[in-house]
Amino acid sequence: MNINENIERIASGLPKGVKLIAVSKTKPIEDIQAAYDWGQRAFGENRPQEMASKYRILPKDIEWHMIGQLQEKNVKYIASFVHLVHSVDHLKLLSKLDKEAFKYGRCIDCLLEFHIAEELTKSGLTYEQAVEMLESEVYRTLRNVKITGVMGIATYTENTDQVRMEFRHLKQIFDRLKDRFFAEDRAFKEISMGMSGDYRIAIEEGCTMVRIGSSIFGSRLLKNKLI
Numbered sequence: 001m002n003i004n005e006n007i008e009r010i011a012s013g014l015p016k017g018v019k020l021i022a023v024s025k026t027k028p029i030e031d032i033q034a035a036y037d038w039g040q041r042a043f044g045e046n047r048p049q050e051m052a053s054k055y056r057i058l059p060k061d062i063e064w065h066m067i068g069q070l071q072e073k074n075v076k077y078i079a080s081f082v083h084l085v086h087s088v089d090h091l092k093l094l095s096k097l098d099k100e101a102f103k104y105g106r107c108i109d110c111l112l113e114f115h116i117a118e119e120l121t122k123s124g125l126t127y128e129q130a131v132e133m134l135e136s137e138v139y140r141t142l143r144n145v146k147i148t149g150v151m152g153i154a155t156y157t158e159n160t161d162q163v164r165m166e167f168r169h170l171k172q173i174f175d176r177l178k179d180r181f182f183a184e185d186r187a188f189k190e191i192s193m194g195m196s197g198d199y200r201i202a203i204e205e206g207c208t209m210v211r212i213g214s215s216i217f218g219s220r221l222l223k224n225k226l227i
């Protein structure tokens with residue numbers, strides 16, 4: 001597994017306007033350092049404590065992206081440095097991020113995560129839930145978080161037509177929210193969709209960020225279970 005070659009191949013195939021988030025969850029510091037030495041600066045993690053310990057060791061010009069489910073009680077581990085939280089799916093989490101960001105005098109950029117896959121287990125908001133959140137009194141009071149776009153995870157399937165429809169659905173949600181709530185807001189511009197198996201489709205459907213792990217760092221095996 002040559003990380004430099006992988007990242008070079010993937011990055012050079014991305015169109016302008018699509019940012020690569022290298023998903024380094026479960027991977028050791030040396031692997032992240034290798035990608036960093038190549039020139040990669042944006043890394044994705046899904047566990048707050050793991051992200052915080054990597055942050056402490058690695059160069060400070062890395063952008064850390066939280067892509068996994070985040071519990072309110074764990075926000076404190078990442079609030080001082082996280083670059084973008086991709087996985088905001090309820091108002092209480094957004095409020096907690098706001099509160100913790102305030103302590104550091106900063107504003108945390110966030111994406112709203114939508115449920116676009118067919119599996120019942122995948123997390124994320126519906127369009128209606130997002131509207132309810134954006135129209136709430138509580139949301140209006142938040143000053144230390146900023147919603148800059150949307151995120152979604154497609155169904156894990158060989159059926160590329162289905163994956164394409166799901167990504168298209170997320171793009172439609174983005175467009176509707178943009179019209180209704182963020183028309184004047186140039187910061188609302190990100191569509192985070194596409195992983196190792198489906199990022200080419202995501203690009204065709206209009207993503208601005210892809211989150212790629214195993215195609216860069218190799219598969220993640222833990223206790224003989226693929227994670």
Ligand SMILES: *Cc1c(COP(=O)(O)O)cnc(C)c1O
Pocket residue numbers: 023025046067068153194195196197211212213214215227
């Ligand atoms: C793990 C993960 C990825 C990367 O998945 P790969 O298939 O390894 O590229 C992307 N997005 C999220 C939310 C993830 O949890």
